[in-house]
Amino acid sequence: MYAQIEPIGGYSVATALSSSSASLNVSLSRPAQGAIVVHVAGEVDAATAPDLAAALGPIWSSRPARVVLDLSGVSFLGTAGLSELLFAAERAELEQVTLRLVGPHCVRRALRAAGLTDRLPLSADLGEALER
Template identity: 60%
Template structure:
């Protein structure tokens, strides 16, 4: 008898809604086990030299300290590359984690994708 398949803790996908803009959507948990997956998924995004990167975290169900660390590394990379980085929150776990950590100024969270794309 085989054990049932365990769904992945984090699923990531990316899209390019317009030239120079990349949206990376995260669905699931971003913690010590999955934060490296997010960092790895962003490597080709940075290599494509976009003008704006939007991390859509509206489907994230848990954001731990390792996830916040990955987001801070993304912000550092964006600053170095002169890329606008925006996060989409809108969920209690994301908004609260950024707020409690005091990272609101460093990791601006937009309420929805439209604001993140144009703000």
């Protein structure tokens, strides 16, 4: 496994993570004052969920007003990935940060199947997630 670390706004985040069985790409952007968008692409499963957790960890210390998890590039979301999303929601609530998710059909389906649509609501698109 390798990790490319890139400093952003006083903290570092893993921007490319992969293992032999699966890969996950995570990058950050700051499209608006106080907002951080975490762009996630690939499969979020038991092999890659710890990598997502490692990328999200430093974000909370920067005290953003809003975090958007842009899961548009996710092709599979397993139970380990759902657990990481729940942990992110709990951390956002603890830190009093607005958390929004954006994702494709596979993410919507996984949230619906797990009964998490109320706890982890999805915005229609990135623009809506940044405005709501």
